[in-house]
Amino acid sequence: MAIPIGEVIAVSGVKISLRIFEDSNQETIFHDGVKYRGVSLREHLLIQRGFIDIVCLVEGEYLDERRLDEQAEKTTYIRKVDVRPIGYLIDGNFNEGVKYMPMIRDRASLLSEDIVGEIYGAEKGSNFTIGTMLKENVSISLPWTRLFNSHLGIFGNTGSGKSNTLAKLYTTLFREKVQGLRGKSKFVIIDFNGEYTEGQIHSGFDKGVTVLDSRKGGQKFMLESSHFWDADTLSLLFQATANTQAPFLRRVLTGREKYKDIPLHTYLVKTFERVFAASEPKPEGLELTREIARVIGSPALEKHLAEVKYNSYNKSFKAAEGHFYDSDGKSFNSFLRPFLSQHAKLDDLDKFDELMLRCYLQLCRDVVLGYAQYDHIQPVLARARSSISGLRNVLEVVDVPLPPYLLHVISLKKCKNDVKKILPMLIAKNFYENHKESEGLSSPPTKTLHLIIDEAHNILSEQSTREHEMWKDYRLELFEEIIKEGRKYGVYLTLSSQRPADISPTIVSQIHNFFIHRLVNERDLMLLDNTISTLDSSSKALIPTLAKGCCVLTGTAFELPMILKVEPLIKKYRPASDDVDLEALWATQENSEEDDVLAYDDLV
Template sequence: MTITIGEVIAVIGVEVSIRAFENSNLETHFHSGKRYKGISIREFIAIEHGFREVICTIEGEYLDERNTEQDGANKNYIRKLKARPIGYFEDDTFKDGIKFLPKIGDTARLLSEGQVSSIFERRAAEKYIIGKLLKEDLPVSLPWDRIFNSHLGIFGNTGSGKSNTLTKLYTVLFDNKIKAIGNRSKFVFLDFNGEYTGGQLADPEHKCVIRLKTRGDGGDKFTLLKNEFWDAETLGILFQATANTQRPFLRRVIAGRKKFIDVQGSLGRYISATFKRVLTSQAPNTEALELLKLLARSMPNCDDLIKSLDQVNLRSGPNVNSFHVVLQANNWGYLANDANYYENEFGSKIDDLNLENVSGFDELQIRTNLQIIRDVLSGSAQYEHIQPLLRRIDAFKEDFSKVILVSDDAGEQPVVTVISLRECKQDIKKILPILMAKHYYEQHKDEVASPPMTTLHLVIDEAHNILSQQSNRETESWKDYRLELFEEIIKEGRKFGIFITLASQRPADISPTIVSQLHNYFIHRLVNDRDLALLENTISTLDSVSRSQIPTLPQGACVVTGTTFEIPMLMQIDKLPNERGPDSSDVNLGDIWQE
């Protein structure tokens, strides 16, 4: 026996009208020891249709004032419900989709809590519970195997519970599956605000925290292999090189290094040969001389060499056109005609340079300066086109050296890697995530088999920082490259076992192409019209009732929808304890402003 609450009186398209009985107004019903929720918006009911039950969700209710009955001085109104079919029960199994529609006269009844749970839990392989249904207050097990093999979007305004949802999703996964994951999957968290550097997510034995720091010394470093660093695309990312002039220049630098990499002391020989070519030329080039002085200032321990270079000037005469060095007043030596003098004054000082332990960024600066000198002498490059790149290398070299280590060994990577950018300058925060995404994407793509037997999960909190289309601090070509990289990862990554999770408080700032490629969404409170319009245009599984509730969701509640969840559901995500929750709690002014 069931609790009947009405009957179908109209079916127009997929909209079903139900005349509700008087007992339908109760908030809660109890029958045969089971609890039933009463009828209200977004509740589920079953309409008996032959041997099947069509499951509908209530989208509205109203009183039909056209059908009234006079009973003395009292009026009795008929309560009507507007419902939409979402699936049906067959052999006690819920199946989604509109295959059957009810008919006029079919009876509507309430669903028990167990039946409501089975609607959402039908694809859950095992217990994976992160919260409860908001209205029904029922814990629901989600299909973790179909959530984490998809791209996820977690959106919500500040204070809506977005960070807690992100942390809860992965904390429950690691608590239950960390041993099974083993070396088969890697999880990389790009943490802009340092919210996951404590006891969050996983135990220390499975988690590595890399705290990058450009404000002062003492921070950790992100390791790049030498063959990754000496790559035109990588260097182009770091120093925002233009595609038509500066990247070809970097390719020439890299090609020259690669040609002589196996020659002992090749960098010192390259420096020596360039100095000699500039200073002893019969057709001296003053621009090359100035570049040579800049080069000397970028090399370590070369004060004596700089002093000698500062004495070099151009001198022309009837039979000579050469650089010369002032030795004493009215006494000079021509470098083009005096090989011994050049060798004593410059050659020995260049040989004394200690270039054995020069870092990757110092070597880059030296080689780019050497290359531009060669290009200026041969006339193969316009200095004014390359100069902005050289200035960026000089400006960013120190900061990048604090956060990037160029090495032959990347070391062992644990299951969970958290990269904190909290103490990095804003410019570095914008560049490094792009480099890291490219690093992990290409490394995994090169190593993975087909079909993939290992996976990579890239989690980007505050994703609007690097996926925004609104930035005016960069050129259009650089912005296009940045977005194209992530669009390629999110479009092509799934076939290689690469999955992205994006969390943001401003989804409208993120490229619509990227948002539209996400598979599943956890949407917390959003009030901005642009954010809501983006979701409406990109999420096909978000129904109008769920969308209308997004601006008024309570803290911690979210709409869960996507390809894994054919039926959108409202969930209240369980709050993690303070020691395991994200480091993003609201400020308590009552504690701060105590007298």
């Protein structure tokens, strides 16, 4: 039964004014055991237009004066509210959009909380609930099939509850659907602050946690060889110039692929022969062979080459043992060739050492043959040595990776800033390329990959000035490709950030659904206003004043924007991002320092 509370007195476009009856000012009304909320801001009302029930949202209220007699001193006030239609009910089913408009004197009535819950709870019979509507306190079942089939954005200032929302969303998914996920989907969390390394989200046998430490080493991310031996990736990692250094790296990789059946030791011996048996020896070649000895870690070879002198007069190399290395090759064949076989052991080289060795061997050949200038290529090798020293502690290049986990958390908390910029790109590219290759031309995709990036502004920002522009552009282009083209292959991004305005506008504009916590910065609010077409003005106005844990839900999965209060997870499953309890922290020191405090008081 409807409870009438007013009537329509004005209709102007989609703005409707109601006169509220004098006895309709209660905050809560119970009728036949059903709870109704009174008329106030952002409440829902029903206007009967014939057999159509128009659902409206209250956007404002005010008082209007009325005098029954011009001579009378008593003034009465009429309560009026402005409402906006958001949809209509036909046969108990809610339909979004403005199709019907009321007429003057149409009756308005209250909506029960159950009906409001049915309007916003899109999934009938589903139990995918992470919270309740803020005002109605009605549990809402989210449309999970449309949520996880889209790109998600979870934004909010620090302390607003976005980490709890992210954890609650995926914890509920794993709790409800974990059996169906196995073998069909993979979830990868790039965790900058180490918030999900314990029992958060999922604690089953198929959860893997990799804690990377670029300073001390330890656990390592398994990167496939095909993604490591890639010219574009190496050029960006080492900031190679486009005209000289990048083509040099391509020659290194091309030679590796072309002569993959030839042992690396044979390649080393042939290169040394070009240097020490050349018709016109070059001192740059000698210096490069010394670098090669350091790469392969041979003290005996290092000592021998350090004592070799270049004679510029007769253009030859003289060894400390007294023999000369010249174009006849006799000294090389009689001394250095067997010396290399004895002291240049290459069996224990890892992929990073192999890369540096191949680079120096290629540069040796290029310099001797006159294909490249030593001074032009040497800077990229210096940058490569610097980058590899950090990457070696966090990456292991493998030919065949281990089987993927259902949920893989990769923590970058203990990594240095320069490594934090590089690793997410390598990790995302590794998973994305593998998934795309495995899916091929399947339509629709048979499996899905979900990349979850916490604190996404760290790697998706256009504002960073501490990195090379080419590297930043490539990183952004990679994630822009994933968010624009990944849907075709079943790849979806979930981005969590406290500064959405710092993220590339191209990426934000491609997000389908948003969980927006409190944001107060004008740039952040302006970005949302320009990129989210489903965010209405009344919901946007609430964003700067939202309480902790409350968020605005809007996007393609929701028929209407709603304000949701997300239930906090218990401490065991909450992300490791709780605020410090100073009362408890400092209270532990009060008793132990009581004597010092009394002494201080006496002194004062």
